[in-house]
């Protein structure tokens with residue numbers, strides 16, 4: 102089987118998987134990184150949202166063979182290390198995760214890793230554009246939450262953004 | 266309400282049939298109030314005999330600024346619900362102006378936007394107020410979906426929808442930018458339910474607000490004539506030959522309350 106090499110949460114990993122296997126299955130089944138959740142596998146629910154080279158992406162839609170050895174894949178497990186230690190909160194987590202805990206956002210929790218990864222990518226995007234997050238930005242988030250936690254998600258993103 | 270044998274398996278639905286019944290009742294109550302030339306809140310306060318319901322109505326009307334001036338194409342709606350040993354009331358504000366309805370989000374149902382929801386619940390003895398608030402917030406999003414976006418279309422034995430994505434459960438672009446939940450104080454010993462208690466009054470309040478904003482009486486939901494699933498069906502109409510091959514009828518399964 103072909104070898105696939107990429108950087109996962111700061112460490113180079115090599116796995117033996119066919120090129121056309123979607124990255125979500127590889128992450129969950131080979132190194133056992135289960136933060137990215139399977140909701141639809143057709144890139145509409147966004148439960149699997151993770152980062153590639155700092156941008157949000159959906160590993161259910163990416164064949165593992167499309168990754169380059171230098172590609173940096175970050176899942177919710179690696180999110181705290183994306184900020185310097187001084188920016189991590191009292192639980193040692195990324196400011197967005199800390200904001201989520203403070204606001205008690207999750208209900209069933211299934212969508213929440215994807216929500217947090219989408220939120221961080223969105224805040225980083227608005228920062229690159231030199232502005233703070235608006236209601237219109239929040240409206241663009243596609244991640245489904247069947248429990249309907251959207252209200253606290255919006256509040257937590259605003260809180261988390263101030264500490265990123 | 267009509268129970269029909271559509272020859273497919275059914276599953277659980279948050280708040281079962283209460284939202285359907287509630288929305289019909291509250292739309293009619295608003296019509297009665299209009300015929301008597303009474304304000305919807307004043308009408309409900311005059312004829313509602315349950316003191317707990319009058320209390321949540323008054324609370325939500327004050328916190329939700331019932332009766333404040335609204336621009337044409339926008340309106341408030343108010344509704345109540347009583348279930349699970351608790352009572353609740355809801356005030357919503359809706360925007361049905363073309364600039365809002367026609368806002369563009371790729372592969373999404375946009376349409377009218379609920380811009381503000383104020384919800385008061387008396388659930389008896391409350392064990393976890395933050396949890397109760399969270400359940401109301403979730404139920405509010407369910408009620409908005411029932412009124413404005415979510416639906417299934419059965420054609421030739423198949424549903425046109427494949428997932429929550431194109432069932433159009435509420436998403437961020439349809440969730441209200443402002444939601445306030447008020448947990449009423451109670452000296453009751455008895456805890457009431459929370460999980461489904463936010464849906465019915467929200468659905469009804471959104472429908473009433475929509476009716477007032479548009480000057481119409483909606484009779485089916487979601488009121489989305491340009492629903493993307495139906496647009497897709499217009500391009501690929503159902504095959505009449507397939508429609509004749511429906512499986513034989515089997516006994517109607519009665520819904521059971523969760």
Ligand code: FES
Pocket residue numbers: 138139140141142143144145146147148149150159160161162
């Ligand atoms: S599982 Fe990846 S978007 Fe739904």
Ligand code: FES
Pocket residue numbers: 207208209210211212213245246247248249250
């Ligand atoms: S918390 Fe349950 S789906 Fe989002």
